[in-house]
Amino acid sequence: MADQSAPPSSESLLFLTDEQLRKGIEAMFFAYRGFTADPDRILEERGYGRAHHRAVHFIHRSPGTTVNNLLSILGVTKQSLNRVLRTLIEDGLVESKVGTKDKRERHLTLTDRGRELERALSDAQRNRMRDAYRKAGPEAVQGFRQVLVAMMDGDMRRHYLALKDAGQ
Amino acid sequence: MADQSAPPSSESLLFLTDEQLRKGIEAMFFAYRGFTADPDRILEERGYGRAHHRAVHFIHRSPGTTVNNLLSILGVTKQSLNRVLRTLIEDGLVESKVGTKDKRERHLTLTDRGRELERALSDAQRNRMRDAYRKAGPEAVQGFRQVLVAMMDGDMRRHYLALKDAGQ
DNA sequence: CTTGGAATGTCAACAAGGCTGACTTAAAAC
DNA sequence: GTTTTAAGTCAGCCTTGTTGACATTCCAAG
Numbered sequence: 001m002a003d004q005s006a007p008p009s010s011e012s013l014l015f016l017t018d019e020q021l022r023k024g025i026e027a028m029f030f031a032y033r034g035f036t037a038d039p040d041r042i043l044e045e046r047g048y049g050r051a052h053h054r055a056v057h058f059i060h061r062s063p064g065t066t067v068n069n070l071l072s073i074l075g076v077t078k079q080s081l082n083r084v085l086r087t088l089i090e091d092g093l094v095e096s097k098v099g100t101k102d103k104r105e106r107h108l109t110l111t112d113r114g115r116e117l118e119r120a121l122s123d124a125q126r127n128r129m130r131d132a133y134r135k136a137g138p139e140a141v142q143g144f145r146q147v148l149v150a151m152m153d154g155d156m157r158r159h160y161l162a163l164k165d166a167g168q
Numbered sequence: 169m170a171d172q173s174a175p176p177s178s179e180s181l182l183f184l185t186d187e188q189l190r191k192g193i194e195a196m197f198f199a200y201r202g203f204t205a206d207p208d209r210i211l212e213e214r215g216y217g218r219a220h221h222r223a224v225h226f227i228h229r230s231p232g233t234t235v236n237n238l239l240s241i242l243g244v245t246k247q248s249l250n251r252v253l254r255t256l257i258e259d260g261l262v263e264s265k266v267g268t269k270d271k272r273e274r275h276l277t278l279t280d281r282g283r284e285l286e287r288a289l290s291d292a293q294r295n296r297m298r299d300a301y302r303k304a305g306p307e308a309v310q311g312f313r314q315v316l317v318a319m320m321d322g323d324m325r326r327h328y329l330a331l332k333d334a335g336q
Numbered sequence: 337c338t339t340g341g342a343a344t345g346t347c348a349a350c351a352a353g354g355c356t357g358a359c360t361t362a363a364a365a366c
Numbered sequence: 367g368t369t370t371t372a373a374g375t376c377a378g379c380c381t382t383g384t385t386g387a388c389a390t391t392c393c394a395a396g
């Protein structure tokens with residue numbers, strides 16, 4: 001792939017030149033664009049943005065989640081999330097049910113239409129990810145995830161690890 | 169790291185469950201936040217944003233680059249870039265010189281103050297990247313970059329690969 | 337039972353940073 | 367000499383983030 005510069009092969013001593021680190025930084029920048037490109041197209045067709053994608057994704061992941069939980073995962077203000085959530089509810093993609101135990105809480109779930117959008121978005125994104133994995137090979141997949149997890153802030157890593165495995 | 173599920177070890181057949189792909193997608197989302205967190209803090213202190221960071225980074229990388237070149241790397245409109253560039257020039261971080269061969273072009277370079285900001289930003293980001301690499305280990309670093317490159321859109325991959333190695 | 341605080345929602349205002357469209361200037365290319 | 371290109375600028379719009387203020391609901395502690 002034209003940038004297979006021989007890495008230090010020793011386990012313990014990791015010689016990381018500024019150049020190698022910079023390449024990693026730039027790769028992250030360019031790759032994130034590819035990562036969001038396909039969903040962005042789908043969202044634009046339907047008049048939504050990335051903020052909607054994020055909300056839909058995590059509601060799908062944790063059906064019945066509360067607004068507060070979503071806030072801490074997404075790391076935005078409630079006003080910001082509320083604007084997005086309101087349009088999704090108005091458009092009939094998300095359902096907000098008052099909690100039974102604690103009636104202050106709203107439990108969020110996707111409607112059929114919401115699931116349809118989520119499916120379209122995640123299909124596109126999964127296809128991109130699958131292609132990348134296939135091109136890079138099985139060992140690469142391991143390393144990819146390991147570095148990403150190591151790059152997360154503590155809070156985010158907690159959230160990431162807390163998202164339950166729907167049985168891998 | 170709590171999610172070391174045994175991958176298919178065969179080179180050719182890569183069993184990628186939706187679950188594995190989703191984990192990769194979420195890792196990418198959370199990791200990008202960590203990736204930008206440190207620079208964001210520095211930028212905020214000085215009244216700049218990510219757009220300024222990107223401009224400063226690529227001007228540093230390719231001193232004397234033209235506005236048009238920067239536009240295609242960053243993938244934004246010239247109006248958007250211009251707004252950012254103008255403040256950087258006004259603040260004395262970037263210098264814009266009329267081209268000698270083609271006088272329509274402006275060649276952009278960092279001033280001392282610009283280099284100082286770039287240094288602060290890239291030091292922070294490199295530290296984060298170095299820590300992540302160290303935690304993940306040498307093999308992981310390879311895989312990380314390979315997957316990222318494979319995830320890029322064609323245009324971005326061209327730009328990425330075209331950025332000259334300042335001798336790694 | 338009352339009250340304090342937590343969870344939610346809403347309104348208003350603002351800023352960054354994307355976007356489009358229209359237009360100017362200067363210079364290169366033809 | 368005309369057209370095209372590079373750059374810059376103005377105006378206006380959108381999304382998505384931010385604060386601050388405030389209302390409502392309702393659990394829970396006193």
